[in-house]
Amino acid sequence: MLISKYSEPEFDPYGDARQTETDDGWRAPLAASKLSAVLSLPGSKSLTNRELVLAALADSPSTLHAPLWSRDSELMIDGLRSLGTGFERVPGSGGFGDDLRVTPAGELLGSTTIDCGLAGTVMRFLPPVAALALGPTTFDGDEYARRRPMAGVIHGLQGLGVDLDDDRRGTLPFTVHGTGSVGGGELEIDASASSQFVSALLLSAPRFERGLDLRHAGDRLPSLPHIEMTIATLTARGVEVDNPETGRWIVAPGPIRGIDVDIEPDLSNAAPFLVAALVAGGSVTITGWPSETTQVGAQLIDLLPKFGARVEHDGDRLTVHAPSSATAEGRGIRGVHLDLSEAGELAPNLVALAAFADEPSTITGIGHIRHHETDRLAALAAELNGLGGRVTELDDGLRIEPAPLHGGPWRAYADHRMATTGAIVGLAVPGVIVDDIATTGKTLPQFTALWEQLLA
């Protein structure tokens, strides 16, 4: 378990979880009564890690207000620091840690090794930055990280003339031999395995001599809202980005402005708490919900009513109420037929919800989540079926049929969203034991403390 060397002594990404773990794992608490919780959440992983990269590539310092402090963001900070970026923690006004002042390097320097952990954003977003640095940068990560697809980034950089040694399997580890500049220009990649290939190249593209004219050639493009988020963060820093047709993006070369930026709460990490309102009954409110956002978690506003929830968005508060059809005998959760290709990140938590529905559900369009922190389709089917569920793997999704669940072990596979999914199941099923709840430290180190607050 990696605790970043950047951590201040008082910051322990695994502290909350450790307190509640037993030898077998973490005994997921059962909801003893209906929920009535109001919670606020730490910053978005996707926004924090984009802003860190852009701040490091900018023409002047930036300040990130209320950034996420977690394993994924600390790995990003460590990686950028080893390329020469300066970081200073400054007292923050948010409740989840310091703000962060980022000073770009005069000249990015390689001759370093970057640990990507299991963070898709780090392993995809940093190689193009390393191509802009002078000297070699070697990338590696956790054991499972070596199985996550990297071909779009590896072949993309090679296509731009960057010298990159890889094992020819299109995965970590590999070394980028940066020369201090990248020519840029026209490029075609296949981003069907991950939208992060596109985001990675777009984020560094303003610093390429000719910018970038990128096309995606492949049968599908998952997680489109994450590409929209990348474009929005670039344009907020004065970069010209054009999206003339689906699957093509043109980034003009030019400066990336240093700015002060507020990081929104992580709306995908709101999912387990909001889903809990349907599983345990009652209501859950998340504060600080942005009125406009590019985060895919905002789709929960439309997705949860399909399961029967009532959702209220009032100012900066989002409240989810259990279905009005819930009775003493049943939760009133409806089955759904969803294409989640845009929001694959929400799939694990929503599959748990479907497991408590009165009718069968299919969730499709998510073949690519087999390449997330683990093969999420296989993992969800294995863990739910291990507790008595009836879940069938499809090529690009899951079919979930109603079945009574019983307690037992729940494996997290080093996947934060598998861990939170086990916690959801444990709200209503006595005796669910999550083997590695600490893995929630990837994006939400406060998970178990917030879960206790949810149930208080």
Ligand SMILES: O=C(O)C1=C[C@@H](OP(=O)(O)O)[C@@H](O)[C@H](O)C1
């Ligand atoms: O760019 C990002 O911040 C992300 C993009 C998506 O990746 P995929 O396109 O690989 O699904 C998403 O699932 C991941 O959690 C975060």
Ligand SMILES: C=C(OP(=O)(O)O)C(=O)O
């Ligand atoms: C897929 C995810 O993460 P990563 O950024 O590591 O790809 C996720 O958080 O669901």
